[in-house]
Amino acid sequence: MPGTVILSHGLESGPQATKVSALATVCDALGWASVRPDYRDLDASRDPRAIDARIARGLEQAxxxxxxxxxxxxxxxxxxxxxxxxxxSAGLFLLALPTAIPGYEHAFDAADVPTALVHGWHDEICPVGAVIDFARARSATLHLVRDDHRLGAHVDWCAAVFRDFLVGLG
Incomplete structure (x- = not known):
C-alpha cells in the first residue's frame, strides 16, 4: 500500500534538484505520492536556526x-x-547525511524506522565516519559509494536503491 514521500532538498538546492527529482520519478512509477517542499526562502539566510522552520514546513506538507x-x-x-x-513514518531514505550542523543546537536524530542511507566515501562536507557510526547504532542499511557530497556520479543508482527501499516497505 503506497503512501506519500516528503522529498527534501539540500541547502544549496531547490525542489527541482536532480536527486529529489530522480526520487520523485520513482515515487510516480510505484504509485506513491510525492511532495517537494520549497525551503529556499528559509535557506537564503544560511542561519542554522531556520532548520526548525524547515522541519515545520516539511511536516505541514505531510x-x-x-x-x-x-x-x-x-x-x-x-x-x-x-x-x-x-x-x-514508515521509513527514512537519507542521502549525504550531516549528523550535526554547526550552530544548530540539536544533533541529528531520527525515529527508529526502516532506514537506508547513501553516502560518498569522499564527502568533503559530511564526514563518512559519523554516518557509519549512526548506521551502525541503528542497524540501518548503509550504501557507501565512490563519490563526493553531491553524489553526482550516482544519481540513477540512488534512484534504483530508493525504488528497492520503497518496494521493501511493502
Missing part, C-alpha cells in the same frame, strides 16, 4: 493520515530525520 516516508539529501536528510521524530 498528510495527516496514511503512510509517510521522509527522504532527503544533505540538509534535507538532516531535517527528514528530525521530522520523523514528530510524525509517524
Amino acid at each position: 498528510p495527516g493520515e496514511g503512510r509517510v516516508v521522509f527522504a532527503g539529501s544533505s540538509m534535507g536528510a538532516f531535517t527528514s530525520g528530525l521530522a520523523s521524530l514528530r510524525r509517524a
Whole structure:
C-alpha cells in the first residue's frame, strides 16, 4: 500500500534538484505520492536556526493520515530525520547525511524506522565516519559509494536503491 514521500532538498538546492527529482520519478512509477517542499526562502539566510522552520514546513506538507516516508539529501536528510521524530513514518531514505550542523543546537536524530542511507566515501562536507557510526547504532542499511557530497556520479543508482527501499516497505 503506497503512501506519500516528503522529498527534501539540500541547502544549496531547490525542489527541482536532480536527486529529489530522480526520487520523485520513482515515487510516480510505484504509485506513491510525492511532495517537494520549497525551503529556499528559509535557506537564503544560511542561519542554522531556520532548520526548525524547515522541519515545520516539511511536516505541514505531510498528510495527516496514511503512510509517510521522509527522504532527503544533505540538509534535507538532516531535517527528514528530525521530522520523523514528530510524525509517524514508515521509513527514512537519507542521502549525504550531516549528523550535526554547526550552530544548530540539536544533533541529528531520527525515529527508529526502516532506514537506508547513501553516502560518498569522499564527502568533503559530511564526514563518512559519523554516518557509519549512526548506521551502525541503528542497524540501518548503509550504501557507501565512490563519490563526493553531491553524489553526482550516482544519481540513477540512488534512484534504483530508493525504488528497492520503497518496494521493501511493502
